[in-house]
Amino acid sequence: MFHKTTESDSLYNDLEQKSTRELLVGINTEDQKVPQIISGILPAIEEVVEQTVSHLRDGGRLFYLGAGTSGRLGIVDASECPPTFGVPHEMVIGLIAGGDQAIRKAVEFAEDDKLQGWKDLQEFQVDTKDVVIGIAASGTTPYVIGALEQCNANNIVTGCITCNADSPLAKTAKYPIVAVVGPEFVTGSSRMKAGTAQKLILNMITTATMIRLGRVKDNKMVDMQLSNDKLVERGTRMIVEATGLPESEARAQLLKHQSVRDALQAINDGK
Numbered sequence: 149m150f151h152k153t154t155e156s157d158s159l160y161n162d163l164e165q166k167s168t169r170e171l172l173v174g175i176n177t178e179d180q181k182v183p184q185i186i187s188g189i190l191p192a193i194e195e196v197v198e199q200t201v202s203h204l205r206d207g208g209r210l211f212y213l214g215a216g217t218s219g220r221l222g223i224v225d226a227s228e229c230p231p232t233f234g235v236p237h238e239m240v241i242g243l244i245a246g247g248d249q250a251i252r253k254a255v256e257f258a259e260d261d262k263l264q265g266w267k268d269l270q271e272f273q274v275d276t277k278d279v280v281i282g283i284a285a286s287g288t289t290p291y292v293i294g295a296l297e298q299c300n301a302n303n304i305v306t307g308c309i310t311c312n313a314d315s316p317l318a319k320t321a322k323y324p325i326v327a328v329v330g331p332e333f334v335t336g337s338s339r340m341k342a343g344t345a346q347k348l349i350l351n352m353i354t355t356a357t358m359i360r361l362g363r364v365k366d367n368k369m370v371d372m373q374l375s376n377d378k379l380v381e382r383g384t385r386m387i388v389e390a391t392g393l394p395e396s397e398a399r400a401q402l403l404k405h406q407s408v409r410d411a412l413q414a415i416n417d418g419k
Contacts, residue, residue: 152312154285154338156331163334175340178333182344185327192325193352196307199323200279200353201360203305204239208277210357211269212242215259215291217339218283218309218346219244220251225350231379233363234371234407240354243268245291258291265295274304281307281353285342287315287326296320309349311342325349370409374402383408391415 160166160174186193200210212222223242230237245264246255258264269280280299282292287310296306297320308321311329318324327345332338358364363371374380380399386408387398393415405411 150288150312150315152286152288152315153328153330154311154332154342155336158331158333158335160333175333178330178341179344182327182329182341182348185329186345186348189325189327192323193349196279196281196323196325197353197356197360199305199307200357203277203279204357204361206277208279209238209272209274210240210354211272211274211278211280212240212283212350213265213269213280213292213295214243214283215245215250215289216254217343218285218289218292221343221346221350222281222283223251225347225354229354229358231373231375232369233358234373235358235363241272245289259289260291262290262294265291266298269295269299274299276303276305279305279307281309282317282321283309283346283350284315284317285311285338285346287312287317289317293317293320309346311338311345365409368408370412371407374406383411387411387415 163171204210212226214222223244226240226242229235229240244250246258249255250258274280280296282296284292293316296308299306300322306321307323307325308317309325310317311327313326313328318326327349329341329345332340332342334340368386370386372379372383374383380402383402384395384399387393387402388395390412391398401411401415402408405414
């Protein structure tokens, strides 16, 4: 029988009898294990990034597919790509079992439908140019596994992020990422260490991919969308640092061209 370490008993007992400080120390102690685990699986993450870079360069898209916390984390990561890297919204797409209403409120039994994940992908006309990454801490979510099985059958590259070794999901994905972070502080609460691991891995995948696609210059987000005053100020500082222009002139150039990259190009061209 498949054993889920994410469901194993917590290493801490009698939580209700502990002080606030004791609870926080315990949670923090467990959290510190997560990056150590991820450091040991970087080659698997690298494989997924390389596949993603290759397919996105050829006009493909990256899909995240999950249920519950896993689905929400995929949507968060996808939604942050356009403002951070200036890419189209349709380049990185997050899908969750139960649809958009499940982002805020759980939809009962939505994750148990093995056919729905593939149906959701078909609404976007998923094809062989794309990469589909299933996210499930348990590694057993039917919504995710069913979708990846259909992707495999249609020669679509599949990856996964899971937190249980030898899970059905890891065996289904062509490029599995398995971060075995062990029992949760509260038994079975995989939104904790497992969720943290998934978030860190998602950060790695999209950030490394976007850098490889040329969406970062030096260490700056030169393609970010100017969607608020903070980002306008950040972009202005980038231009001042790169050109030595007075702040007012740098800001004017940024607002004129609506992009740090385009503003710097125009300044360099003397426009």
